[in-house]
Amino acid sequence: MPESPLIAAHRRLLAQWRGAMNLVGPGPLDPHYADADVGLALLDPDPPAGRWADLGTGAGFPGIPFAARFPSARVELVDSRQKRCVFLEHVLREAGADGVTVRCARIETLPPGAYDGVVSRALAPPAEVLGHAARLLRPGGRAVLWLGDAEVPLPPGFQLIARHRYASDPPRQVLVLRWVPPG
Numbered sequence: 001m002p003e004s005p006l007i008a009a010h011r012r013l014l015a016q017w018r019g020a021m022n023l024v025g026p027g028p029l030d031p032h033y034a035d036a037d038v039g040l041a042l043l044d045p046d047p048p049a050g051r052w053a054d055l056g057t058g059a060g061f062p063g064i065p066f067a068a069r070f071p072s073a074r075v076e077l078v079d080s081r082q083k084r085c086v087f088l089e090h091v092l093r094e095a096g097a098d099g100v101t102v103r104c105a106r107i108e109t110l111p112p113g114a115y116d117g118v119v120s121r122a123l124a125p126p127a128e129v130l131g132h133a134a135r136l137l138r139p140g141g142r143a144v145l146w147l148g149d150a151e152v153p154l155p156p157g158f159q160l161i162a163r164h165r166y167a168s169d170p171p172r173q174v175l176v177l178r179w180v181p182p183g
Contacts, residue, residue: 004068007033009095010060013087021083023059036062036121039146039174040069042162048073048142050116055107055132056123060088062146066119067100073117074099080106107132114138121146130155130177137179145175156182 003011011029018024024032039062048070054063057077067075077088077100085104092100103110115136120129126147133143134157142161145152149171154160162176 006064006068006091006095006097006100010064010091013091013094014059017087018059021087023084023087032059032061033065035146035168035172036065037069038164038166039119039121039144039176040066042164042174042176043070043142043144048117050074051114052076052117052119053078053103053110053115053136055118055120055129055136057088058084058122060091062119062121062144063100064088064091067097071099074101076101076103078103078105078107078110080104107136110136112136115141117142117144119144126152127155130158133177134158134179134181139179139181141179143175143177143179145177147173147175149173 014023014029049072051074053076055078057063057079060077063075063077079085082104085102088102112135116138118133118136123129126145129145149165157180158177159180161178163173165173
């Protein structure tokens with residue numbers, strides 16, 4: 001299958017800008033895309049729709065691959081660092097991406113209950129990310145988290161939909177959770 005215009009623009013611009021802007025560490029870019037794809041594949045049986053946010057998107061992982069894979073979802077790439085937001089806005093302009101926006105803001109300022117789903121990879125400890133997710137998700141919304149391989153206690157209101165452990169260095173897992181507010 002040919003690469004989407006969004007992924008092609010992201011890959012090309014990330015290769016150009018990565019060193020000057022400290023967007024990703026050294027090494028090949030393919031593992032970042034492969035890591036995103038592992039978790040996104042868990043959503044294929046029930047494709048995302050509505051409004052989704054990539055919390056702490058950084059260089060655009062997993063938000064850019066998410067937007068390319070699920071074009072019917074509206075995606076906000078959320079990051080508080082201006083230089084990352086400038087990079088992501090450039091990627092979206094180059095790709096002519098519809099349904100994807102950059103929100104240069106702190107997560108704490110996002111509107112509560114405004115999202116059908118959130119994704120997050122390497123933002124903060126799981127309990128902190130789930131605290132943000134609980135505030136941001138609509139009832140029934142989903143959270144997709146890329147994590148280390150340790151067991152993660154789920155706070156009240158989160159139901160495990162899927163878990164996939166996979167070989168990486170170090171080993172990782174992806175959790176797909178549904179938010180059902182307690183009470």
